[in-house]
């Protein structure tokens with residue numbers, strides 16, 4: 001098939017999809033083909049379920065499209081447990097390729113949350129573990145982490161939220177909130193679930209259509225005079241969201257690994273792939289609709305895309321930055337005569353002590369003897385090589401230097417960290433993170449204590465195409 005034919009097909013899909021969107025404006029994009037995401041809540045200290053990973057052909061926008069689902073859903077079901085609970089999760093692999101699960105955001109042993117495990121097609125594996133009793137309340141998520149194929153599997157739709165209840169849920173004001181979770185994914189009907197053009201893999205594949213919980217512009221209600229606790233999960237393979245709630249105040253209450261000290265007003269919120277945020281919204285404005293916008297964000301490739309536009313305009317997986325409404329927040333009448341108060345304090349974030357060890361990690365692009373083009377400290381990922389050895393309970397500062405001109409969000413598995421500095425300036429807000437956005441040419445210092453678990457775990461760029469192409473390393477905790 002020639003390039004011209006490919007481009008023409010891509011145009012056809014796009015036109016048909018656009019006309020479908022015009023007809024179904026405001027309706028969930030996938031509502032006719034994918035079940036509503038379900039919630040699975042642990043009871044009596046046990047969260048037990050099966051997840052079947054499966055490719056499905058669904059009719060979307062008049063075309064039959066392949067997508068990857070957990071239990072016939074995209075995104076997968078919302079899982080919910082409490083700190084101290086046992087999780088018994090059987091992953092059934094009905095894909096045509098190996099897969100596995102990463103519990104992104106949980107502080108559990110790397111022997112359980114093991115990205116080196118492969119579950120072959122047709123087989124199943126039961127993950128069983130206890131969430132530590134002192135685990136903070138977090139919005140975490142689960143997704144495949146089978147190296148070399150992570151971007152394709154996640155972009156295909158394999159991801160779901162994992163809510164752990166704990167300390168933050170005990171704050172009295174938060175016990176009166178309504179809750180919603182929005183899983184942010186992007187989608188390209190011509191692309192699922194194949195690999196895109198090599199150029200799109202270099203930049204990190206993106207879809208033109210933005211989905212929240214598998215739908216386009218779903219409605220989330222705000223109780224008038226009440227509080228909405230909104231959990232946001234960026235489950236996209238590469239897309240970085242710059243979010244804004246138009247004409248309405250919103251307050252950050254938690255980041256990747258739990259609560260912050262007090263509700264903090266936000267203007268915009270940048271969410272890189274893998275990052276989560278919890279937001280509190282008070283229904284005290286003029287009743288109406290308030291759009292949650294995904295503002296145009298250039299992760300360092302927008303200029304390049306614009307200059308190459310005639311060539312790549314219809315290349316699947318390469319899309320220019322644009323602004324889109326992700327969801328609509330709509331006021332709903334309630335019984336509250338008086339506005340519910342925001343909590344004045346949440347959970348203190350204790351600063352980690354002065355580090356015993358300081359390291360540098362340089363993120364870059366380059367062709368070296370062992371590199372596929374994406375490197376950390378001049379090396380491409382090798383699953384038989386330990387890159388960094390650390391000691392249990394030791395505090396370290398990692399200076400992460402992005403020498404590339406494009407963004408490389410950095411994720412450390414197993415342990416949480418605090419962001420100390422960005423480009424030499426102290427970070428203004430102390431939070432617990434496991435993924436940090438790092439723009440082109442930025443340097444970020446993170447501080448981490450390797451707690452509770454020994455073993456081998458990984459760190460990597462969370463633009464998953466970059467991870468698949470080598471921007472990952474192994475840390476051994478002993």
Ligand SMILES: [Cu+2]
Nearest residue numbers: 408461463466
């Ligand atoms: Cu990257």
